[in-house]
Amino acid sequence: MSAKAKMKQVFDRPKSLKDVPYHYCPGCHHGVIHRLVAEQIDAFGLQENTLAAASVGCSVLMYDYFDVDVVESPHGRAPAVATGLKRARPDSFVFTYQGDGDLAAIGTAEIVHAANRGENITVVFVNNAVFGMTGGQMAPTTLEGQVTTTSPYGRSAATDGMAIRVCEMLSTLEGTAYAARVSVDNIKNLKKAKAALKRAFTYQTKGWGFSFVEFLSSCPTNWKMSAEEANARVGKEMADYFPLGVYKDVRAN
Amino acid sequence: MARRVMIKGNEAIAMGAIEAGCRYYFGYPITPQTDIPEYLSAAMPKVGGVFLQAESEVAAINMLLGAAATGARAMTSSSSPGISLKQEGISYLAGSQIPGVIVNMSRSGPGLGGIHPSQGDYFQSTRGGGHGDYRTLVLAPSTAQENYDLTMLAFDLADKYRNPVMVLGDALIGQIKEPVELKSYRKKPKDKPWALTGAKGRHGHILKSLFLADGELTDHNWMLAKKYKSMEKEVRFETYRADDAELLLVAFGSVGRILRTSVDILRDKGKAVGLLRPITLFPFPNKAVRQAADKAKVLMVMEMSTGQMVEDVRLAAECACPVDFYGRPPGSIPTPDELAKEAMKIWRKRGLK
Ligand SMILES: Cc1ncc(C[n+]2csc(CCOP(=O)(O)OP(=O)(O)O)c2C)c(N)n1
Ligand code: SF4
Ligand SMILES: [Mg+2]
Numbered sequence: 155m156s157a158k159a160k161m162k163q164v165f166d167r168p169k170s171l172k173d174v175p176y177h178y179c180p181g182c183h184h185g186v187i188h189r190l191v192a193e194q195i196d197a198f199g200l201q202e203n204t205l206a207a208a209s210v211g212c213s214v215l216m217y218d219y220f221d222v223d224v225v226e227s228p229h230g231r232a233p234a235v236a237t238g239l240k241r242a243r244p245d246s247f248v249f250t251y252q253g254d255g256d257l258a259a260i261g262t263a264e265i266v267h268a269a270n271r272g273e274n275i276t277v278v279f280v281n282n283a284v285f286g287m288t289g290g291q292m293a294p295t296t297l298e299g300q301v302t303t304t305s306p307y308g309r310s311a312a313t314d315g316m317a318i319r320v321c322e323m324l325s326t327l328e329g330t331a332y333a334a335r336v337s338v339d340n341i342k343n344l345k346k347a348k349a350a351l352k353r354a355f356t357y358q359t360k361g362w363g364f365s366f367v368e369f370l371s372s373c374p375t376n377w378k379m380s381a382e383e384a385n386a387r388v389g390k391e392m393a394d395y396f397p398l399g400v401y402k403d404v405r406a407n
Numbered sequence: 408m409a410r411r412v413m414i415k416g417n418e419a420i421a422m423g424a425i426e427a428g429c430r431y432y433f434g435y436p437i438t439p440q441t442d443i444p445e446y447l448s449a450a451m452p453k454v455g456g457v458f459l460q461a462e463s464e465v466a467a468i469n470m471l472l473g474a475a476a477t478g479a480r481a482m483t484s485s486s487s488p489g490i491s492l493k494q495e496g497i498s499y500l501a502g503s504q505i506p507g508v509i510v511n512m513s514r515s516g517p518g519l520g521g522i523h524p525s526q527g528d529y530f531q532s533t534r535g536g537g538h539g540d541y542r543t544l545v546l547a548p549s550t551a552q553e554n555y556d557l558t559m560l561a562f563d564l565a566d567k568y569r570n571p572v573m574v575l576g577d578a579l580i581g582q583i584k585e586p587v588e589l590k591s592y593r594k595k596p597k598d599k600p601w602a603l604t605g606a607k608g609r610h611g612h613i614l615k616s617l618f619l620a621d622g623e624l625t626d627h628n629w630m631l632a633k634k635y636k637s638m639e640k641e642v643r644f645e646t647y648r649a650d651d652a653e654l655l656l657v658a659f660g661s662v663g664r665i666l667r668t669s670v671d672i673l674r675d676k677g678k679a680v681g682l683l684r685p686i687t688l689f690p691f692p693n694k695a696v697r698q699a700a701d702k703a704k705v706l707m708v709m710e711m712s713t714g715q716m717v718e719d720v721r722l723a724a725e726c727a728c729p730v731d732f733y734g735r736p737p738g739s740i741p742t743p744d745e746l747a748k749e750a751m752k753i754w755r756k757r758g759l760k
Binding site for chain 2: 201202203204205207215217220221222224225226227228231234235237238239240241242246263264266267
C-alpha cells in the first residue's frame, strides 16, 4: 500500500461553510463558533433545509460564510424574525446567531418571549461582554469594573448594574427546553460546546422546543488584548462570573 | 353569486386577507383595530393558518418579516402608536424587498392622543415612515367594501413589487358596520423564486438591506427608486359629480366618504361642486389632480388633520388653480352639513357663481 492510500482525511471545511476568509479579527471566537454550528448543520444533514436569522453585530455578515438561506434582522429582532420563519416553515431548521448587545440589550423582549412561547428554534448566543461591531462599548454583559469606551472608569455596579446572566434567566422560563453555556477557549471546552450544539439541534429536529446555547467569546480588539490574553480571559474572568454548564435539559433522562 | 354580509370594517379587512390567501398574522392589541386580531385569532386556525399575539408591535412586524421571507403572504395590523413602532421593520422590509401588508386603522395623536378617527398619519404613511429613502404603497379605503377589496389588492401589489403595502383607514373606517359583498379571490399568486425555502440544489438565498461594497448601496437605492417610479401605473382614485365642477373637493378615506353627501347637498342648491378621492395615496394621483386643476376653478382639500395631503395636492396642481384647505384636527367627526358650509365659505371667498 502506498503512503497516500493509507492517509485518511480527518479535518475539512464543513460543507455548509463557504470557502472564503473570515473578516473577523485575529483571535476572535466568532469564526470558531461559526465552524461548530456549520459542523452540526452538516452532521444533521440540514444544509438544504436551514433558515437562519442573522443579527446586527460583528456577525451580521454570517451570510457571507454560511451557505444556507439567511435573512437579515433588525438589531435585536432575530428571535421574532425566526419565529416568523419557523411558523411559516415548521419543517425547516431555524436558528438565530446573536451577540450580547443584540440579544441582551436591545433585543431583550424578543428573546424572552420567543423562549417563553417555546418556539421550536435554536439560538446561538455569542457573549463577548462588549458591543464589538460599534467599537467596544459597554454591553449588559460587561463585567463589573471592565473598562470599555463608554465605561472609561470601569463598569459601576451602582450606576450600571451587574452583568446579566442570560442563560440562567432564560432557564427560569417554562418555554425554554434546553439552555447551556459553553466556551471554545480550550479543546476540552470546545468538545463540550460541540456536544451542547448537538443537543440543541436534537431538540429542534425532534420538535422538543426552544434551545439556547450561550458561547463565552473573546474580543481581543475591544478588550485591547492579544489573542492569547483574550482567550485566557474567557476561561478565567468570564467563566468565573458566567459559569459554564448545562442549565436546562428537560428531556435528560 | 358573492355572499353579502353585514360586518364591521375591521372584519372586512380580516376576511379580505384570508380570502387573498394570507395565512400568517402577527399583531398586538390596540383600539380601534383590535377586531382584526380578535377575528383572526378565531379564523386562522380554521383555515390552517397562524395567528400569533406578539409581545409588541416591534416583534409583530419582525415576525411578519420572517414569515414573508419564506414567500408566505403575511399581515400585521395596528393603529397609530403601534404603527410608529413598526417603522423600523417596514424600513427593513423595503430595503430587503420583502413583501408584506400592514394595516393602520389610525387614531388621533400625537403621543397617546385618543381613539378618535384621524388622518394625521398621512405623512408617515406616504413618506416611507421609517429611516431611509424608501416608499410604501398606500391604499386608503373609505367603506367596509373597500376594506375587503383593497386588502386583497394589497397582497397582490406587495408580491408584484416585493414591497410593503399599507392599508390606511381610521377609527371610522374600522368601526363602521355595513354590507359587504364577499367576492372570491381568483388570482394565482406570483411565484417567489427569491424566497427562503432551504438551499436545495442551489446556494443559500440572502435577504438583506446591508450593502457595504463600493457603489453597491447607491445602485440598490437607484434600483428601488426606479421601482417606486414604476408604481405610478397603480394609481387609483374616484371622482363624484366632478365633470362640470367649478369647486372640486379633494379628500381621502373617511372624509372622502362624508363629502359625497356634502356634494349632494351643494348640488341640490345648484352649486357645481364635485369630489376627487385618491384611493392610492402613494402613488399619488398627480395627473388626475393636475387635470382637475385645469378644469375646475378652485380645488379645496379637506382632511381630519391640520393639513398634510394638501401639500401633495398643491404640488400636483402646479398652481394651475388656487388650492384651499379646511382641516379638522381629531376630536369629533365632521358632518356632511358642516363640510358643505366650509365649502360654501370658499365658494363665496373665491367669487364662484
Ligand atoms: C437600532 C440600532 N441601534 C444601534 C445599532 C448600532 N449597533 C450595531 S452592532 C451593535 C452592537 C453589537 O454588539 P453585539 O450584539 O454584542 O455583537 P458583537 O459585535 O459584539 O458580536 C450596535 C449597537 C444598530 N445597528 N441599530
Ligand atoms: S471586534 Fe471583537 S467581536 Fe468583532 S470581529 Fe473583532 S474580535 Fe471579533
Ligand atoms: Mg458582543
